[in-house]
Amino acid sequence: MKLPGILLILIAFICCRPAHAQDGAASLLDHYEEAREYCLELVNELRSDNGLPSVRLEPLASELALQHARDMAEAGYFSHWDMQGHKPTRRYNELGGMHGLGENIFFAEYQAGGWQRVIDEAMDSLEASSGHRATMLNPGYTDVGLGMAVNGSRVYLVQEFICRAGGNYACPLKARVGDVVSFSGQFDPKRYALNYILLRHEPLPELREQRWLNNTGTYSEGDTMFAVYTPHTERRFNVDTYYDVGLKDDGRIDARLLLDYKGKPGSYYVILMLHDTRTGGEVKAACVAIEVLK
The missing domain is CATH 3.40.33.10 (CAP)
Structure with a gap:
């Protein structure tokens, strides 16, 4: 045919x-x-x-x-x-x-x-x-x-x-509200200096469908900053809680972090910020998203 x-x-x-x-x-x-x-x-x-x-x-x-x-x-x-x-x-x-x-x-x-x-x-x-x-x-x-x-x-x-501002970092990925967890690691002290560690909170993740995902844009690491760990007490942030943090001469850090934002479960972000002496800028050297349950 x-x-x-x-x-x-x-x-x-x-x-x-x-x-x-x-x-x-x-x-x-x-x-x-x-x-x-x-x-x-x-x-x-x-x-x-x-x-x-x-x-x-x-x-x-x-x-x-x-x-x-x-x-x-x-x-x-x-x-x-x-x-x-x-x-x-x-x-x-x-x-x-x-x-x-x-x-x-x-x-x-x-x-x-x-x-x-x-x-x-x-x-x-x-x-x-x-x-x-x-x-x-x-x-x-x-x-x-x-x-x-x-x-x-x-x-x-x-x-x-x-x-990669030095070696590796360690921190638990799961915890409960009110836990004190260890965040540790080491950076290169010849190039970097400690600025601060931020704690940020957002609700726990939910299962998402294709339609929701296709309507998303940029992302952030936590919605609310609620605590700062820093040796620089003269620097102020819009938070109620400040903690000192110890640092060794070789760049080793071992911070004890209290995970409690108004008693809420959620994703708690631990963000390590360093000063880069070469560029004069600030770098996000580490970031951990901890699943915190009741």
């Missing part, structure tokens, strides 16, 4: 267009390591053009980025939150990381061209956004994790920038 010409054109359009998009998107995964290295190269070119040192590709942060990219691709959402209601810091903590972190995410329907064009378009989009650009140009970040995922013609790219 001879098909009408218009129908033949319609069949060709339906069959060929998705195949082209999927083949192109799939090529990104075929060149995954090359694509990551190329993205890193573009990030560092941007930083160099603005007088900043390069960032290094970091394995744990890259695992975090890949997991979130895959989750968004598979579940069909686009957000800094995941479907458990967790934000980047909590996801990073659960993988074992506690350094200060900033996340960029990108999503687009794949257009014609090779995998390099996808990365170019992603970087152009991120650079055009003041918030994403500021994350890439934050002088405090030393490392970055990069992860990509594809679903059909959709491409997801996640950047996880971290500040």
Whole structure:
């Protein structure tokens, strides 16, 4: 049977267009390591053009980025939150990381061209956004994790920038209201000085649906600051509670933190802020989201 010409054109359009998009998107995964290295190269070119040192590709942060990219691709959402209601810091903590972190995410329907064009378009989009650009140009970040995922013609790219201002940090991820927990670690005292440790509170995370996630924007680490631990008693914040904090000459810190914001359960954020003597700026060296129950 001879098909009408218009129908033949319609069949060709339906069959060929998705195949082209999927083949192109799939090529990104075929060149995954090359694509990551190329993205890193573009990030560092941007930083160099603005007088900043390069960032290094970091394995744990890259695992975090890949997991979130895959989750968004598979579940069909686009957000800094995941479907458990967790934000980047909590996801990073659960993988074992506690350094200060900033996340960029990108999503687009794949257009014609090779995998390099996808990365170019992603970087152009991120650079055009003041918030994403500021994350890439934050002088405090030393490392970055990069992860990509594809679903059909959709491409997801996640950047996880971290500040490695010394060694690792330790803190429990679960506690109860009124507990006193230990936050410990060590930073490089030749470059950094302790400014303060903040405690911030927000309600416990809730399970989220695709529609809610797709309507989210920027994220924060805690809604309410309620306590400050600092050796700088002359600095004042809009909080009622101040605590002194001890520090060793070699940069070791072991702070005892009281988790009690008006007796409320919630996500309690522990945020370590250091002074960077090289840049004169302040860096978020560590951040922990503790699940605090009654």
